[in-house]
Amino acid sequence: MPTSSFTSASSAVPCPVVESLDAILPEEPLLMMGAGPVPIPAAVAKANAIVINHLGGTMVKVIGQVKSMARYVFQTNSKWVLGVAGPGSAAMEMAISNLAWEGTRVLSIKNGFFSERMAEMGRRVGARVSTLDVADRSVASLEEIAEAIRRERPEIVTVVQGETSNTVWNYHLKEIAALAKAAGALVIVDAVCTLSTMPLEMDAWGIDAVITGGQKGLSSIPGVSLIAFSDAAWERVKGRTAPNAHWCLDATLAENFWHNAGYHYTAPVSGVLALHEALRLVCAETLEKRFARHLKCSLALQDGVAAMGLRLYTPDACRLNSVVGIEVPEGFSPADVCSHISRMHQVEISGSFGLPIVRVGQMGEQCREHNLFRTVHALGRTMVDLGVKVDLPAGVAALERGLSGGR
Template identity: 50%
Template sequence: MKIAPPSEIKLTQILPSVPILLMGSGPVPVPKEVAAANSLVVSHLGETMKQIVSRLQIMAQYVFQTSSQKIFGIAGPSSAAMEMAVTSLLWPGKKVLVLNLGTFSARFSELAKGVGAEVTEIFPDGHNPIWALDVKRALEQNHYDVLTLVQGETSCGIKNIELEKIVRLAKTYGVKTIVDAVCTLSTMPLPMDEWEIDIVVVGGQKGLSAIPGFAMVAFSEETFEYVSKREALMPHWCLDPRRAHRFWSMGEYHYTAPVPGVLAMHEALRLICNETLEKRFERHLFCSTTLQKCLQVMGLELYTPEKFRLNSVLAIKNPNKVVTKDLIYYMIKQHGLEISGAFGLDIIRIGQMGEQCRLENIRRALVAVGAGYNHFGVHLNVEEAVSEFDLIAERHSALTLFAHLPL
């Protein structure tokens, strides 16, 4: 049977003429420089690519705050980066302690079980992060080869505020650490070398404001050497860091690199370097805390206590059990803006990562959330929240405008 070509299929039939503003848990909007780079294809091997990769790695060293040269890009999602990290350090007979805050922390357990490692999990007490004291207790009771944790658990908006303490503690017990910084890298401090983290994984589509489907893993030099010497076979060919090293450090063929993703990441990192991490952290903190304040003025309640609230993805209690799927659909249709629901929790989530952290985007999100809930019968103080926002934004722009003037 012959299959005829389908007729009249165009992207413009389904994509809106003005792009939806992505204010959910990722992917996030990308700067025009990233979008432009992502539309190019150059050869995946040769002198030009070698230079692109070398510059990308120098910029990545700054963003990860590591002098390690073992930073590899991956043609795949952040989960593939997690998989490269896990499968490099774990195989049958190895033991891993997984700090399980929710969906993404738990993914480490699934990955580790997949390669036959023995998995032990620590869960938080209620809406808390995992405390170093509980980790210490676990490390005293058993020997582990690896400990995994997320810096920010996107699924419930909780930040592991004792991360530094925990990774330092693991070091004293000779345990290697894998940190998921998928939604947090470049939005808040995570100095890999200073905190002595062994592996950090990140995806493109969140804090970095690059594209989905291109991730990165940074191995400390010592950890890469350890992996290089392992005798157990690597379960994955594409996700073998020793093979990735050939391309990322020597410009040799591993697999055909996702060229547009590499170029997009180059641009995303360049913009971060231009902005500087300090200023970027400040921008994220300011935008997220402004949004938090205005949401509360509006009458909404945040899911996570302030002390360990993840600023990168805000979890907000869903009042009156509104059907969040319908709320989100309404906001897309009426306001051209998308936020996220959740994995089983009665919350909505608003992202504050990369390009989402622009005052005009926050204002639009506030208005859309307020109008959305209003439509579904939850009456919030939208006007008051927006006035509060305008006041904060005005003061902020006056401050930035006059910051260079002497007192």
């Protein structure tokens, strides 16, 4: 009797024996205090466990509310808010690939790993990309930016509000956008680690595309992101003659699902529901209170780190609040610190991209006092364990003063 193809195929590759997640994951959940993802609230976790029809009436209502809440968080009245089934980098690629194509002149203000990523995405779609290279731990002056705009005559300017890789805050964002708009260029902003953690006013500042990920300031899950286009940007999207090479990231196709209740592809239903709850919690807190909470917690953390005797990486004038960079003491690597604090204290912090720093996040649910005390204590104990001389009591006392308003 001939052997069935099913039997033959199943016997050719043996069934693997694997461990369950319970056996792989640590007994005590790690406190996620790195550069993302961040801890998620119970309401977000609950929503992420639900599956509904991605084209049904309930989803239509959910999508409508997601867009409405997102407009508040982006501070835009633009209709053109879309979700992205992918990380913040997918939203970034949606912005770049829909607004730039072969021959488009793009100026990328480059002061770190993620601002360079936007430049690379531009090059990959055939744009003529020029970069304004900024020294580490600094921001470009407005004079330098104005000169680059005059020289390159860009159709698009890209900039990162908070460069997560080296913890630099581009505090001139509003003025950069004004310079670009005056020259007739569209402005794309990466707000992955800053949206809802610090002010960003898309309409008032004249920004044409803002992208963000779910897993940072919004305290949602990784893998579902948001993008907002201005009317001017959307006009360019709709007016292009060559189709976007990225089918999934084609904004004109995404419009069918996000604005016409039609089919594009099967949406990440659970992730969209999680994003809904994350945005609802932002709206319930209000942006003003959320900004104040983030600023207070980050400054208190910075005070604690400095009082302990460790050095903050970025100068105060351009220091990013949502991700705090800390220099690793001489003789140690970021991996030494990150592995020890995780293994011994169940706190996760991040290294960077070749820089001698570790990074502690202050985004969303990370900005809670109990998380800060645990993190500062764990960081101090890690340094003591590694033989680094620090003053842990002074660090904790400074953290307490900062949280109590005594900075």
